[in-house]
Amino acid sequence: MKRLALLGGLIAAVCGVLIFANHQLNRAQGITSGNTFSLYNWGDYIDPELITKFEEETGYVVSYETFDSNEAMYTKIKQGGTNYDMAVPSEYMIERMIDENMLEELDHTQIKGLDNIDQQFLDLPFDPDNQYSIPYFWGTLGIIYNDKFVKEGEIQHWEDLWKPAFADSVMLIDGAREIMGLSLNSMGHSLNSKNDAELAAAAEKLDHLTPNVKAIVADEIKMYMIQEESSVAVTFSGEAAEMLYENEHLHYVIPNEGTNLWFDNIVIPNTAKNKEAAYAFINFMLEPENAAQNAEYIGYSTPNEEAVKLMPEEITEDEQFYPSDETMKHMEVYENLGQEYIGIYNDYFLEFKMHRK
Amino acid sequence: MKQNKALYFVPYTFWLILFVIAPILLIIYQSFFNIHDDFTLENYQTYFQSGTYLKMTLNSFWYAFLITLFTLLISYPTAYLLTKTKHKQLWLLLIILPTWINLLLKAYAFIGIFSMNGTANQFLSFMGIAPQQILFTDASFLFVATYIEIPFMILPIYNALEELNPSLISASYDLGANSWQTFRRVVFPLSLTGVKSGVQAVFIPSLSLFMLTRLIGGNRVITLGTAIEQHFLVTENWGMGSTIGVFLIIAMVLTMLLTGEKKKKGAIR
Amino acid sequence: MTGNAIIEFNHVKKQYDDNVILKDIDLEIERGKFYTLLGPSGCGKTTILNLVAGFTEATEGTITLNGKKVNDIPPNQRTVNTVFQDYALFPHMNVFENVAFGLRIKKMNKNVIKEKVAEVLKMVQLSGYEERGISEMSGGQRQRVAIARALVNEPDVLLLDEPLSALDLKLRTDMQYELRELQQRLGITFIFVTHDQEEALAMSDIIFVMKEGEIVQSGTPVDIYDEPINRYVADFIGESNIVKGTMIQDYEVSFVGHTFECVDAGMRPNEKVEVVLRPEDLVLTSVEKGKLTVQVDTQLFRGVHYEIIGYDRDGNEWMVHSTKKAKVGSEVGLYFEPEDIHVMRFGESEQEFDARLESYEEE
Numbered sequence: 001m002k003r004l005a006l007l008g009g010l011i012a013a014v015c016g017v018l019i020f021a022n023h024q025l026n027r028a029q030g031i032t033s034g035n036t037f038s039l040y041n042w043g044d045y046i047d048p049e050l051i052t053k054f055e056e057e058t059g060y061v062v063s064y065e066t067f068d069s070n071e072a073m074y075t076k077i078k079q080g081g082t083n084y085d086m087a088v089p090s091e092y093m094i095e096r097m098i099d100e101n102m103l104e105e106l107d108h109t110q111i112k113g114l115d116n117i118d119q120q121f122l123d124l125p126f127d128p129d130n131q132y133s134i135p136y137f138w139g140t141l142g143i144i145y146n147d148k149f150v151k152e153g154e155i156q157h158w159e160d161l162w163k164p165a166f167a168d169s170v171m172l173i174d175g176a177r178e179i180m181g182l183s184l185n186s187m188g189h190s191l192n193s194k195n196d197a198e199l200a201a202a203a204e205k206l207d208h209l210t211p212n213v214k215a216i217v218a219d220e221i222k223m224y225m226i227q228e229e230s231s232v233a234v235t236f237s238g239e240a241a242e243m244l245y246e247n248e249h250l251h252y253v254i255p256n257e258g259t260n261l262w263f264d265n266i267v268i269p270n271t272a273k274n275k276e277a278a279y280a281f282i283n284f285m286l287e288p289e290n291a292a293q294n295a296e297y298i299g300y301s302t303p304n305e306e307a308v309k310l311m312p313e314e315i316t317e318d319e320q321f322y323p324s325d326e327t328m329k330h331m332e333v334y335e336n337l338g339q340e341y342i343g344i345y346n347d348y349f350l351e352f353k354m355h356r357k
Numbered sequence: 358m359k360q361n362k363a364l365y366f367v368p369y370t371f372w373l374i375l376f377v378i379a380p381i382l383l384i385i386y387q388s389f390f391n392i393h394d395d396f397t398l399e400n401y402q403t404y405f406q407s408g409t410y411l412k413m414t415l416n417s418f419w420y421a422f423l424i425t426l427f428t429l430l431i432s433y434p435t436a437y438l439l440t441k442t443k444h445k446q447l448w449l450l451l452i453i454l455p456t457w458i459n460l461l462l463k464a465y466a467f468i469g470i471f472s473m474n475g476t477a478n479q480f481l482s483f484m485g486i487a488p489q490q491i492l493f494t495d496a497s498f499l500f501v502a503t504y505i506e507i508p509f510m511i512l513p514i515y516n517a518l519e520e521l522n523p524s525l526i527s528a529s530y531d532l533g534a535n536s537w538q539t540f541r542r543v544v545f546p547l548s549l550t551g552v553k554s555g556v557q558a559v560f561i562p563s564l565s566l567f568m569l570t571r572l573i574g575g576n577r578v579i580t581l582g583t584a585i586e587q588h589f590l591v592t593e594n595w596g597m598g599s600t601i602g603v604f605l606i607i608a609m610v611l612t613m614l615l616t617g618e619k620k621k622k623g624a625i626r
Numbered sequence: 627m628t629g630n631a632i633i634e635f636n637h638v639k640k641q642y643d644d645n646v647i648l649k650d651i652d653l654e655i656e657r658g659k660f661y662t663l664l665g666p667s668g669c670g671k672t673t674i675l676n677l678v679a680g681f682t683e684a685t686e687g688t689i690t691l692n693g694k695k696v697n698d699i700p701p702n703q704r705t706v707n708t709v710f711q712d713y714a715l716f717p718h719m720n721v722f723e724n725v726a727f728g729l730r731i732k733k734m735n736k737n738v739i740k741e742k743v744a745e746v747l748k749m750v751q752l753s754g755y756e757e758r759g760i761s762e763m764s765g766g767q768r769q770r771v772a773i774a775r776a777l778v779n780e781p782d783v784l785l786l787d788e789p790l791s792a793l794d795l796k797l798r799t800d801m802q803y804e805l806r807e808l809q810q811r812l813g814i815t816f817i818f819v820t821h822d823q824e825e826a827l828a829m830s831d832i833i834f835v836m837k838e839g840e841i842v843q844s845g846t847p848v849d850i851y852d853e854p855i856n857r858y859v860a861d862f863i864g865e866s867n868i869v870k871g872t873m874i875q876d877y878e879v880s881f882v883g884h885t886f887e888c889v890d891a892g893m894r895p896n897e898k899v900e901v902v903l904r905p906e907d908l909v910l911t912s913v914e915k916g917k918l919t920v921q922v923d924t925q926l927f928r929g930v931h932y933e934i935i936g937y938d939r940d941g942n943e944w945m946v947h948s949t950k951k952a953k954v955g956s957e958v959g960l961y962f963e964p965e966d967i968h969v970m971r972f973g974e975s976e977q978e979f980d981a982r983l984e985s986y987e988e989e
């Protein structure tokens with residue numbers, strides 16, 4: 001009996017420790033006292049010097065937590081138990097969080113410098129009138145190639161990916177929206193299409209891409225392109241910026257017939273404790289010098305047009321990251337298609353993955 | 358006294374219910390809901406009608422079968438030789454050692470070896486052969502998966518062979534059998550328990566491998582695990598994910614039944 | 627060398643690294659007899675068996691089987707079969723398959739196999755058990771299966787490695803009879819290994835008593851019992867009273883202060899010797915009629931006889947097996963005949979012993 005009680009006690013103790021540890025972990029992530037500002041952001045997505053500068057200017061102590069996917073961030077905040085004062089989700093996730101009442105409506109009277117932002121990055125469908133979010137960085141989906149294997153100009157459009165010359169040499173990002181989207185775009189359709197015939201055609205067209213596909217991978221694309229494992233890859237501009245920095249043979253192309261325009265915007269979750277600090281941070285990041293410094297450090301495109309003016313021309317004149325208005329015109333932001341169409345996109349994508357050469 | 362003994366099963370049963378039975382029931386329950394939260398058999402219908410999922414299931418079985426086969430082909434002789442070596446414990450430790458290393462780290466190590474500029478291709482070019490595409494092929498996927506699963510196959514086989522009464526082998530020789538006959542008629546049949554548990558330990562996890570399918574297979578190899586991951590993390594269609602999970606569980610139960618211990622009577626020839 | 631020898635060991639040595647298991651063994655096994663290798667564990671008796679079976683190789687010397695040197699012949703090509711101590715029955719096969727194993731290896735016709743297995747199972751009284759699994763058999767039955775499995779191959783020699791040690795007393799005695807009977811009926815040479823002297827005495831034609839890798843004495847059970855070559859053998863085989871004595875002259879030995887007539891000879895006058903008197907040869911009598919006087923210390927009833935321990939005036943312990951009761955504490959006389967006295971010389975080898983016996987028995 002004694003041993004039995006011991007065993008029972010042990011199981012209870014294990015459960016107890018797990019619950020306690022979980023509680024502690026949750027508390028640790030997003031601890032706030034009056035003076036602390038808790039920022040929940042992607043890994044390595046702000047110049048650390050700016051955090052120091054912000055702390056010096058405002059007197060807040062910044063607690064910096066990172067996430068590696070929108071879904072992870074969403075789940076964490078949704079679960080509760082956290083009190084991040086600020087997060088930086090992508091646009092489709094912002095739309096979803098607005099739908100689910102997870103975000104604080106912004107008080108625009110407390111925000112200074114919103115007019116520094118380029119008009120074309122404001123008042124977008126996912127957040128009309130920027131009631132809930134302020135643009136942080138933006139970017140595109142495009143093609144990166146290595147000039148050792150691919151001549152300049154050989155790839156300019158999505159259609160070029162299908163060229164027989166690239167047999168078994170294209171790496172794709174592992175995302176249903178992205179890959180279905182590029183196929184839709186290549187046929188002149190919207191990447192937010194909910195037209196079943198268009199989707200079926202796009203999926204059909206993807207099957208013909210199979211002989212050219214070397215692999216469908218995620219973050220590893222960066223490593224593979226730098227190591228020259230593959231000559232062509234479809235990836236996001238942000239990732240591309242890092243690859244270009246590491247390997248001078250790499251070039252990034254934005255197909256001008258249309259592609260995805262994405263945003264990472266600053267939001268204040270409902271659960272925030274220190275909203276004052278959050279507004280202070282928004283205003284801090286809207287200041288052109290700070291935005292410029294951050295953009296130079298991270299390598300992504302800043303939506304702050306006053307900041308762009310402060311940055312070196314070699315960066316801002318680069319069509320790869322600051323494309324012409326003509327190109328911009330054809331870009332689309334992902335809309336929330338609803339669970340049903342997300343399912344359809346994913347099923348097509350799964351079929352494409354399973355399609356063998 | 359008897360009641361007292363039954364009480365000892367309470368914590369064990371409690372544990373089982375909490376961490377095995379309950380999750381399985383939850384998965385089954387979940388599988389009856391579509392994305393609109395209706396109670397329906399829709400997911401099962403999709404599974405059987407789409408073709409994609411059936412093909413994926415077949416794919417999973419095929420790759421799991423290949424991985425298990427290769428693992429077995431390598432592990433059996435290794436385990437057999439191992440029982441004959443002098444420093445068994447040391448060799449065993451060396452074989453177990455890699456299992457302490459994270460799967461992802463091992464996968465990345467293989468990326469380093471198999472990539473275009475990797476060790477393998479450097480060796481090939483040293484031999485005067487042009488670099489080959491090694492990563493993202495079936496061969497590399499099977500190679501790495503087999504490599505990772507080998508310890509889980511060697512250990513049970515090794516244990517079965519170690520437990521084998523050496524006088525049975527002497528008896529076989531004594532009765533006129535040569536080495537091969539002894540192996541075929543005595544050693545192998547008696548190590549089958551080890552082979553079976555090895556097959557279980559390799560086949561079942563291989564059915565749902567998904568990290569390797571992306572990292573080494575470049576998503577050119579799709580298993581049920583990939584689909585489950587996608588349904589839970591991307592489309593958030595937990596119902597469909599659970600449905601695939603249910604089939605995975607069924608597959609596992611079948612494997613267990615097929616390789617499980619049967620009470621045997623009568624002759625085995 | 628007799629023409630009837632089936633196995634011969636010629637200066638056979640066996641050692642692992644520096645560990646000598648067998649020192650220079652010479653032995654000869656004749657066709658059709660029941661041999662027993664007797665000795666405590668570690669004396670090398672099982673090693674001899676393994677050398678015959680071929681499970682281990684001799685370090686030096688030659689082993690012949692049927693007149694042919696077999697040092698390099700693997701076990702599966704030797705015409706000997708073994709009954710293992712743990713029986714070594716194949717657990718994944720039923721009784722029939724176990725017994726048929728050797729025949730299947732020889733690729734015999736299925737019907738012949740059936741016939742032979744049935745025959746041998748009948749011989750070991752296991753007819754009808756063909757389909758049983760090994761785990762369903764009792765210890766005694768397994769023993770018989772093991773014997774049947776070996777015998778079905780019609781070996782020249784059957785090796786038995788302590789096959790009865792796992793059985794209980796009653797079953798062991800029964801099996802002793804059966805084995806002896808079987809051997810006599812089949813006429814196959816048996817080499818039986820045991821550490822149980824009773825077993826050895828009961829079953830064997832010839833016993834080899836072994837000690838630390840050497841054969842100390844060999845002979846029929848009666849020879850060895852009656853004329854142990856030294857204290858080791860006397861102690862190992864049966865119960866003995868062993869006292870120090872002096873050989874006054876041929877046929878006269880003195881011990882515990884008296885001189886007795888005996889039947890031993892061929893030693894130096896006044897040579898220091900050891901004297902053996904078996905407990906069952908000592909007859910309880912009155913102090914006056916006894917050749918020796920002892921005071922009874924303890925008495926145990928052993929069923930067939932009383933085991934009485936007494937001490938003489940010099941403090942020597944005497945064990946007596948008697949059907950008569952004695953009174954504990956009382957003084958009793960012990961009577962024995964001259965031929966009950968057996969004199970052993972120190973350090974005499976078997977050859978010397980045999981030679982000495984021959985020398986005075988011929989006279």
